[in-house]
Amino acid sequence: MTEHVNLILRAKTLIDGLGGAPISQGLVAIANDKIVYAGAAAHAPVFPPEAQTLDLSDACLLPGLIDMHSHPTFYWEEPDLATYTDDADGVSAYPPAMITLLAASNLRKALLSGVTTLRDTGSVNDIMFDVKRGAQKGLIPAPRLFVSGRLIIPTGGHCHNLAGLTNQADGPVEFRRAVREEIRAGADFIKLANDKQDLTQEELNAAVDEAHRLGKKVACHTIWAPSQRMAIEAGADTFEHGTPSPEEIDLAAKKGIAWTPTINMSVEYLKWYEQQSRHADPKTAEAARKGYANQSRYLEQKHASMEYALKAGLRIVTGTDSFMRDVRFDAVPDEIRRFVEYGCTPMQAIQAATLWAAQSMDWPDIGALQPGKVADIIAVSGDPLADNRAMDTIVMVMLEGKVANYQQTTTISRE
Numbered sequence: 204m205t206e207h208v209n210l211i212l213r214a215k216t217l218i219d220g221l222g223g224a225p226i227s228q229g230l231v232a233i234a235n236d237k238i239v240y241a242g243a244a245a246h247a248p249v250f251p252p253e254a255q256t257l258d259l260s261d262a263c264l265l266p267g268l269i270d271m272h273s274h275p276t277f278y279w280e281e282p283d284l285a286t287y288t289d290d291a292d293g294v295s296a297y298p299p300a301m302i303t304l305l306a307a308s309n310l311r312k313a314l315l316s317g318v319t320t321l322r323d324t325g326s327v328n329d330i331m332f333d334v335k336r337g338a339q340k341g342l343i344p345a346p347r348l349f350v351s352g353r354l355i356i357p358t359g360g361h362c363h364n365l366a367g368l369t370n371q372a373d374g375p376v377e378f379r380r381a382v383r384e385e386i387r388a389g390a391d392f393i394k395l396a397n398d399k400q401d402l403t404q405e406e407l408n409a410a411v412d413e414a415h416r417l418g419k420k421v422a423c424h425t426i427w428a429p430s431q432r433m434a435i436e437a438g439a440d441t442f443e444h445g446t447p448s449p450e451e452i453d454l455a456a457k458k459g460i461a462w463t464p465t466i467n468m469s470v471e472y473l474k475w476y477e478q479q480s481r482h483a484d485p486k487t488a489e490a491a492r493k494g495y496a497n498q499s500r501y502l503e504q505k506h507a508s509m510e511y512a513l514k515a516g517l518r519i520v521t522g523t524d525s526f527m528r529d530v531r532f533d534a535v536p537d538e539i540r541r542f543v544e545y546g547c548t549p550m551q552a553i554q555a556a557t558l559w560a561a562q563s564m565d566w567p568d569i570g571a572l573q574p575g576k577v578a579d580i581i582a583v584s585g586d587p588l589a590d591n592r593a594m595d596t597i598v599m600v601m602l603e604g605k606v607a608n609y610q611q612t613t614t615i616s617r618e
């Protein structure tokens with residue numbers, strides 16, 4: 204393989220994502236879109252002299268980041284919502300082209316922040332399927348996309364009022380039908396949503412069984428008890444948000460199920476309540492104070508869940524849940540920082556954003572810098588283990604062996 208190497212990356216440090224100590228004077232050799240060698244430059248084999256070398260000097264090489272929970276088409280909280288909708292109730296008509304452009308803009312931000320794989324956990328109608336095809340054709344810069352299509356919920360369930368976002372079903376048979384509909388439309392995995400016990404266990408089991416029968420993974424939105432237990436019992440592959448109990452964490456770990464705690468989004472909610480609690484309208488302010496107290500408790504419980512999850516060996520993964528205006532599409536580094544605040548080592552937090560995320564979805568080609576894996580690589584400025592602010596300065600993003608953030612000079616040929 205070494206004779207096919209066409210690109211060599213060098214940097215001061217290399218973190219391969221496998222959990223070992225960082226390697227100093229790192230080198231990654233790439234043949235087209237695949238990694239051929241990743242390790243110490245001193246131990247690298249001999250590569251063809253014509254291979255190009257990109258010396259990133261003081262930077263640190265890492266596997267591309269994975270955002271396991273994102274909503275690029277979520278337009279409802281845009282400040283200029285009125286320009287996206289033209290009907291009186293504001294929910295039932297909107298220009299798909301505008302939502303598509305919003306998604307494209309969000310995906311570009313995500314990619315440039317080092318996200319090379321992004322799971323869209325619920326989007327408007329069929330828009331993301333076309334966005335994904337467009338990205339694959341190279342029409343827009345975007346991470347590799349895994350798209351769920353619409354959220355599958357019971358009638359009146361989570362986000363039912365957001366037009367186009369949900370596929371509503373009732374009874375196990377209809378849940379199977381809804382799963383088939385999303386898969387027919389192009390879903391790479393299935394997203395279910397259960398706030399508390401909006402679904403029956405039978406409905407949840409049927410949906411998960413149908414998805415698995417058709418070879419697709421399942422992510423399940425959860426918040427309040429018993430939604431986490433229900434998702435874990437049904438065998439969803441990842442459960443999102445919430446505050447799982449020690450028993451639930453043990454069961455999930457045993458079943459190989461992963462948790463996407465979306466901590467940063469919850470912290471942003473807390474900040475929002477804090478801001479609203481100073482609202483001029485006393486009723487709004489009072490409601491926000493209550494919301495703040497509830498959210499504080501929720502975060503305390505989440506912290507306890509994280510600490511237990513780490514002890515129990517539950518696979519935890521990074522998801523930004525970027526739908527709020529204040530949760531940025533480049534927020535994976537924020538989530539990594541929250542993971543560290545909540546008990547992860549910096550290395551564990553990086554693994555949650557890379558290898559563990561890939562493992563949770565059985566994506567064998569990504570998540571680490573290792574021979575045979577796809578060359579999804581980022582370089583950040585400085586040492587992210589010593590100071591995770593380093594993750595905010597992205598020197599290079601490479602997707603499938605191609606540098607995605609180069610400074611390009613355009614020369615237009617006029618024949």
Ligand SMILES: [Zn+2]
Binds near residue numbers: 272273274324325524
């Ligand atoms: Zn979400």
